[in-house]
Amino acid sequence: xxxxxxxxxxxxxxxxxxxxxxxxxxxxxxxxxxxxxxxxxxxxxxxxxxxxxxxxxxxxxxxxxxxxxxxxxxxxxxxxxxxxxxxxxxxxxxxxxxxxxxxxxxxxxxxxxxxxxxxxxxxxxxxxxxx
Amino acid sequence: xxxxxxxxxxxxxxxxxxxxxxxxxxxxxxxxxxxxxxxxxxxxxxxxxxxxxxxxxxxxxxxxxxxxxxxxxxxxxxxxxxxxxxxxxxxxxxxxxxxxxxxxxxxxxxxxxxxxxxxxxxxxxxxxxxxxxxxxxxxxxxxxxxxxxxxxxxxxxxxxxxxxxxxxxxxxxxxxxxxxxxxxxxxxxxxxxxxxxxxxxxxxxxxxxxxxxxxxxxxxxxxxxxxxxxxxxxxxxxxxxxxxxxxxxxxxxxxxxxxxxxxxxxxxxxxxxxxxxxxxxxxxxxxxxxxxxxxxxxxxxxxxxxxxxxxxxxxxxxxxxxxxxxxxxxxxxxxxxxxxxxxxxxxxxxxxxxxxxxxxxxxxxxxxxxxxxxxxxxxxxxxxxxx
Numbered sequence: 406x407x408x409x410x411x412x413x414x415x416x417x418x419x420x421x422x423x424x425x426x427x428x429x430x431x432x433x434x435x436x437x438x439x440x441x442x443x444x445x446x447x448x449x450x451x452x453x454x455x456x457x458x459x460x461x462x463x464x465x466x467x468x469x470x471x472x473x474x475x476x477x478x479x480x481x482x483x484x485x486x487x488x489x490x491x492x493x494x495x496x497x498x499x500x501x502x503x504x505x506x507x508x509x510x511x512x513x514x515x516x517x518x519x520x521x522x523x524x525x526x527x528x529x530x531x532x533x534x535x536x
Numbered sequence: 537x538x539x540x541x542x543x544x545x546x547x548x549x550x551x552x553x554x555x556x557x558x559x560x561x562x563x564x565x566x567x568x569x570x571x572x573x574x575x576x577x578x579x580x581x582x583x584x585x586x587x588x589x590x591x592x593x594x595x596x597x598x599x600x601x602x603x604x605x606x607x608x609x610x611x612x613x614x615x616x617x618x619x620x621x622x623x624x625x626x627x628x629x630x631x632x633x634x635x636x637x638x639x640x641x642x643x644x645x646x647x648x649x650x651x652x653x654x655x656x657x658x659x660x661x662x663x664x665x666x667x668x669x670x671x672x673x674x675x676x677x678x679x680x681x682x683x684x685x686x687x688x689x690x691x692x693x694x695x696x697x698x699x700x701x702x703x704x705x706x707x708x709x710x711x712x713x714x715x716x717x718x719x720x721x722x723x724x725x726x727x728x729x730x731x732x733x734x735x736x737x738x739x740x741x742x743x744x745x746x747x748x749x750x751x752x753x754x755x756x757x758x759x760x761x762x763x764x765x766x767x768x769x770x771x772x773x774x775x776x777x778x779x780x781x782x783x784x785x786x787x788x789x790x791x792x793x794x795x796x797x798x799x800x801x802x803x804x805x806x807x808x809x810x811x812x813x814x815x816x817x818x819x820x821x822x823x824x825x826x827x828x829x830x831x832x833x834x835x836x837x838x839x840x841x842x843x844x845x846x847x848x849x850x851x852x853x854x855x856x857x858x859x860x861x862x863x864x865x866x867x868x869x870x871x872x873x874x875x876x877x878x879x880x881x882x883x884x885x886x887x888x889x890x891x892x893x894x895x896x897x898x899x900x901x902x903x904x905x906x907x908x909x910x911x912x913x914x915x916x917x918x919x920x921x922x923x
Contacts, residue, residue, distance in 0.1 A: 427568030431643040501585040
C-alpha cells in the first residue's frame with residue numbers, strides 16, 4: 406500500500422502552487438464536462454425507451470444492456486472520477502465485475518443444464534378451455 | 537494501511553510540530569491530507585465492490601428466471617409503467633449530476649453552492665421515492681404482489697376493500713415533513729441560525745417527496761394508464777373463461793358424464809388428459825346447443841388470448857413480482873441510506889467542514905450515490921422495457 410501511495414504522491418495531479426506534496430490534490434471536474442455527461446446520459450435514456458417500441462428479436466437484451474453499459478461507463482469515468490483516479494481503484498472496481506461475470510455465467514449455465522423450470526406451481530385454478 | 541505505517545507517520549513529526557502540521561480535519565495517523573483521502577477512497581471502492589456483488593445475486597436470480605420463463609417476464613413487464621420508470625431514471629441521473637457538482641463545490645470551497653447541490657441531490661432522491669410510492673401502492677391495490685401473496689384478478693383488477701396503501705407509505709414522510717417544519721419554526725424562534733440554515737433546505741427536501749407523489753399520480757393517470765386499462769379489460773374478459781373447479785362444479789345444467797370428469801379433474805388438476813376430455817365434452821355440448829360459433833377462436837392455440845393465461849398465474853407472475861420487489865425494494869433501501877448520509881453531509885456543509893484538502897466524505901458519498909444510480913441504469917431497462 407505505502408509504495409503505491411508514494412508513487413501517487415510523485416505525480417500528484419495538480420501540483421500548482423503548494424510547497425508540500427500531498428496537500429494540493431483536489432481535481433475539480435469542470436462544470437461543462439459534468440453537464441455534457443448528464444446530457445449524454447439523458448439522450449441515451451431516451452434512446453433506450455425509444456428502442457423498446459421496435460422489435461429487434463433476440464438482439465433486444467443485447468441492445469438494452471449495451472446502452473446501459475455505455476451509460477454506466479460514462480457515469481463511472483466522469484461522475485465517479487475513474488478517468489482521473491488511480492489505476493488501482495479502477496482495478497479494484499473492475500475486479501468486482503469479473504467475479505459477477507463468473508458467478509452469473511456459472512449459475513445460469515448450471516441452471517440451464519439441470520432444471521427446466523423449478524418454480525413450484527400452486528395455482529389451484531383449472532383452465533376451462535372454452536366457455 | 538498498517539498500524540506500523542501509521543505509527544511511523546506520527547513519530548516522524550516529533551512532539552512539537554504535531555499540531556502545526558496537522559489541521560483539525562487530518563486524523564493523527566495520516567501524514568498528508570492526500571494520504572487520508574486516498575485510503576478513505578480505497579475503502580469506499582472496496583465497499584462498492586461488496587455492493588456490486590450483493591446486487592449481482594439478484595441479477596442472477598433475474599437471469600435464471602427470465603431464461604426459464606421469458607414469456608412471464610414479457611407479460612408481467614406490461615404492468616410496470618414505463619413513463620414512471622423513465623422519469624425516475626431522469627431524476628436519478630439529475631441527482632448524480634448535482635452530486636458530482638457537489639464534489640466539485642467542496643473542492644473549490646463554494647459553501648453555499650455545496651449546500652444547494654446537496655439539497656438538490658436529496659430532493660431528487662425524495663422525488664424518486666415519491667414516484668416509487670405511487671408505483672408500489674398502485675400494484676398492491678391490484679394484488680400484484682410477490683409469490684405467495686399474489687392475488688391479481690384480471691376480472692377485478694382493483695380490489696375495492698384494500699387499504700389505502702399510498703396513505704400508509706406517505707405517512708412517515710408526512711411526519712418527517714411536519715417534524716422538520718416544527719423544528720425549523722422553533723429554531724427560528726430561538727434564533728438558532730445554524731439549525732435554521734440546516735433545516736431550510738431540509739424542509740424543501742422533505743416536501744419533495746410529495747412533488748414525486750404528485751408527479752407519479754399525474755403520469756399514472758396519463759395515457760399509459762389507458763393502455764393498462766385495455767389490457768385489464770382484455771384479460772378480464774378472458775378471466776371469465778378461467779373458471780375455477782368449484783364454479784364448474786356449481787353448474788347444474790351439465791350432464792352426469794361431464795360432471796364425473798370435472799370431479800376427477802378436481803382431484804388432480806394437472807391431469808391434462810382429463811382436461812382434454814372435458815374440452816371435448818364441452819365442445820360437443822356447445823355444438824349441440826348451437827353456441828359453438830361464438831367460440832371458434834378456441835381452435836387455434838397461438839392466439840393472443842392464449843398469452844395471459846400462461847403468465848398471469850399466481851406462481852409464475854408471483855415470481856416476477858418477487859424479483860421486481862426485491863430488486864427495486866433493496867434499491868430503494870439504498871436510496872434511503874443515501875438520504876441519511878446526504879443529510880449528514882448537508883449539516884457538515886452548512887458548518888463549512890470541507891475544503892480543498894478535506895472533501896473526502898463528499899466524494900465517498902458521491903461514489904456510493906453514483907453506484908446506486910448505476911444499478912438503476914441496469915434495473916430500468918431490465919424490468920420496465922421488456923415488450
